[in-house]
Amino acid sequence: MSNTAMSLSAKSGLLQAFVRARAALESVPYALLALPLRAAIATVFWNSGTTKLASWDTTLALFADDYKLPLIPPEIAAPIAASIELTAPVLLVFGLFTRGAALVLLGMTTVIEVFVYPEAWPTHIQWAAMLLILLCRGPGAVSLDHLIAKRFGIARGAT
Secondary structure: OOHHHHHHHHHHHHHHHHHHHHHHHHOOOHHHHHHHHHHHHHHHHHHHHHHHHHOHHHHHHHHHHHHOOOOOOHHHHHHHHHHHHHHHHHHHHHOOOHHHHHHHHHHHHHHHHHHHOHHHHHHHHHHHHHHHHHHHHOOOOOOHHHHHHHHOOOOHHHO
16 A cells, blocks of 8 residues: 555545544434533522622622612612522522523623623623523523423423
């Protein structure tokens, strides 16, 4: 066998290995990918919510002095934010009302980006990407949303 033939054979084998690897990666079910996705974004907001509860006076001071949201007084904004940050992550982890929870957290992320920490856009775009996937694709088959949809005969794409 000539060097050229061996080289072509090696390239062909390498190309086939890449094709097999790609096919294996593409065969991973979305449900397995959605689990760590849901857990990751839930952790971000859960940690923020528990931090708010740990020192409510500090939280109110932050909302009054640093966050300064337009139209919403700190005494109202702080409990709303804490409620969202403690409720939506639980829903995401269980995969219950996932799209609604993702939409609410996406809205919260937008408010944080626009009014509170505009310089933190690299972090916020990561949060938004995770939330957009959950909003558009749902929680996956390992979720309460999926079980409920299955129970009521709702189309697969509706979970």
